[in-house]
Amino acid sequence: MRGAAAETRQRIVGAAYDLFYAEGFGRVGIDRIAAQAGITKRSLYYHFDSKDALLAAVLEFHHGLALARIAEWAAPLAAADAGDFIDALFAALALWSREQHWTGAGMTRLVMELADLPGHPARAIAARHKAAIEDWLAASLGARGAAEPRAAARTIMLLLEGCQAMILIGGDRTYAATAALVARRSLALNPPEPRP
Amino acid sequence: MRGAAAETRQRIVGAAYDLFYAEGFGRVGIDRIAAQAGITKRSLYYHFDSKDALLAAVLEFHHGLALARIAEWAAPLAAADAGDFIDALFAALALWSREQHWTGAGMTRLVMELADLPGHPARAIAARHKAAIEDWLAASLGARGAAEPRAAARTIMLLLEGCQAMILIGGDRTYAATAALVARRSLALNPPEPRP
DNA sequence: GTCGATAAACTCACTCATCGGTATACGAAG
DNA sequence: CTTCGTATACCGATGAGTGAGTTTATCGAC
Numbered sequence: 001m002r003g004a005a006a007e008t009r010q011r012i013v014g015a016a017y018d019l020f021y022a023e024g025f026g027r028v029g030i031d032r033i034a035a036q037a038g039i040t041k042r043s044l045y046y047h048f049d050s051k052d053a054l055l056a057a058v059l060e061f062h063h064g065l066a067l068a069r070i071a072e073w074a075a076p077l078a079a080a081d082a083g084d085f086i087d088a089l090f091a092a093l094a095l096w097s098r099e100q101h102w103t104g105a106g107m108t109r110l111v112m113e114l115a116d117l118p119g120h121p122a123r124a125i126a127a128r129h130k131a132a133i134e135d136w137l138a139a140s141l142g143a144r145g146a147a148e149p150r151a152a153a154r155t156i157m158l159l160l161e162g163c164q165a166m167i168l169i170g171g172d173r174t175y176a177a178t179a180a181l182v183a184r185r186s187l188a189l190n191p192p193e194p195r196p
Numbered sequence: 197m198r199g200a201a202a203e204t205r206q207r208i209v210g211a212a213y214d215l216f217y218a219e220g221f222g223r224v225g226i227d228r229i230a231a232q233a234g235i236t237k238r239s240l241y242y243h244f245d246s247k248d249a250l251l252a253a254v255l256e257f258h259h260g261l262a263l264a265r266i267a268e269w270a271a272p273l274a275a276a277d278a279g280d281f282i283d284a285l286f287a288a289l290a291l292w293s294r295e296q297h298w299t300g301a302g303m304t305r306l307v308m309e310l311a312d313l314p315g316h317p318a319r320a321i322a323a324r325h326k327a328a329i330e331d332w333l334a335a336s337l338g339a340r341g342a343a344e345p346r347a348a349a350r351t352i353m354l355l356l357e358g359c360q361a362m363i364l365i366g367g368d369r370t371y372a373a374t375a376a377l378v379a380r381r382s383l384a385l386n387p388p389e390p391r392p
Numbered sequence: 393g394t395c396g397a398t399a400a401a402c403t404c405a406c407t408c409a410t411c412g413g414t415a416t417a418c419g420a421a422g
Numbered sequence: 423c424t425t426c427g428t429a430t431a432c433c434g435a436t437g438a439g440t441g442a443g444t445t446t447a448t449c450g451a452c
Contacts, residue, residue: 008427023312026222030412042414043428051412103311111365112308115299116219118367127366154374162358169307170323171314178350186378204401225437238440239402247438 082144090180255321278340286376
C-alpha cells in the first residue's frame with residue numbers, strides 16, 4: 001500500500017475538479033469532495049493542508065489537462081492556414097458550449113469568484129494558465145503564417161473570453177460566429193506574407 | 197413610521213449591493229448585510245422573502261443605476277463619431293479598471309458564480325441587463341453613423357466582456373487598447389456613409 | 393381631543409445544517 | 423517498533439431562515 005498515496009491524491013483531485021468545475025469553489029464543501037472521492041474528510045486533510053491547497057492542486061491538474069487537450073484538438077489542423085484555424089477554433093467553442101451543463105471556462109469563473117482576493121494563490125495559477133494559452137495561440141498562428149502572431153493571439157484571447165461570457169449570460173451561441181468573423185477580419189488587416 | 201419601509205428597503209438593497217459587488221453573492225452572509233444596513237436579520241427578512249429575492253432586488257437596482265451612469269458618461273460625447281466613441285469607451289474601461297479593488301462587471305461575475313443554475317432568477321435579470329447595454333450601444337453607434345450598428349454592438353460587447361476578463365485575470369490593462377483597436381478596425385470594414 | 397384597535401415595522405433568541413479544520417486512535421506495511 | 427494512511431468523532435463558527443413578542447404610527451369611535 002506504499003504507493004497508494006499518489007493514487008488517492010489523484011482521486012481527490014479528480015473529485016474536487018469535477019465538483020469545483022460544476023458548481024464553483026465556494027459552494028462545494030470539503031465533505032462532499034471527500035465523499036465523492038470515497039474517503040473521509042480526515043484522510044483528505046492528510047493529503048492536503050487546506051481547501052486552498054487542494055484548489056491549487058486542482059488548478060495545476062487542470063492546467064496540464066487543458067493544454068494537452070488543445071494540443072490534441074489542434075493536431076488535425078496542422079495544415080490549416082491561420083484563417084481556417086481561427087474558424088475551427090470558434091466552431092469548437094460553439095460546439096463545446098452546446099454541452100449540457102456547460103458553464104464556461106473553469107479558470108475564468110474561478111478568477112471571478114475570487115475577484116476580490118488578488119493575492120490568492122489560485123489567481124497566480126490562473127494568470128499563468130491564460131498566458132500559456134495565449135503563447136500557444138501565438139505560436140500556432142505564427143506557424144500558420146499570421147503576420148503579427150502575438151497581436152493576433154491577444155485579439156483572439158479577448159474574443160474567446162468575451163464569447164464565453166456572452167454565451168453564458170444570454171445563451172446566444174451565435175456570438176461564436178461573430179467572434180470568428182471579427183478575428184478573421186482583424187487578421188486580414190495584417191495579411192501574412194504570400195508563401196511560395 | 198408608516199412609510200419608512202421603502203427607505204429601509206433601499207438601505208438594505210444599498211448595503212447588499214456594496215457587499216455583493218465587493219465579495220460576491222455566496223461569500224456574503226445575510227447577517228453582514230443586516231449589520232451594514234443597521235437593522236437585525238429578522239427585519240431584513242420582513243422586507244425580503246429570501247436571500248435570492250434580495251439579490252433580485254439588488255440586480256434591478258444595479259440595472260437602473262448602470263444605465264443611468266452610462267447615459268451620463270456618454271452625454272459629453274454627443275458630437276463624437278463612432279470611432280472616437282469606441283476609443284472613449286475602452287479608455288473609460290481602462291480607467292475604471294485602475295480603481296482600487298476593481299473586480300470587473302458585477303453582473304458578469306454573478307452569472308459566473310451562478311453558472312450552474314441557469315434557472316436562477318438572477319440569470320434572467322443579468323441577461324436582460326446585457327441585452328439592454330447592447331441595445332444602447334447599437335443605438336449610440338447608429339446615431340453616430342456606424343453602418344451596421346447591431347453587428348458593431350455585438351462586436352463591442354464581445355470585446356468589452358473579454359477585456360474585463362483578461363484585465364482581471366492577468367492584470368494587464370493594455371488589453372483595453374488592443375480591444376479598442378480591434379473594434380475600430382472591425383467598424384472601419386463597414387464604413388459609415390460619408391456625411392455631407 | 394383622546395382612547396383603544398389595528399397593522400406596519402422591528403427586535404431577541406432561537407432552529408438546524410453545514411462550514412473548514414482537528415484530536416486521537418487504530419490497522420497495516422516495512 | 424515506527425511510519426503511513428485512514429477512520430470515528432468532534433470543534434467553534436457561521437450559513438439561511440423562523441417563532442413569538444414588542445414598539446410605533448395611523449385611524450375610527452366617542
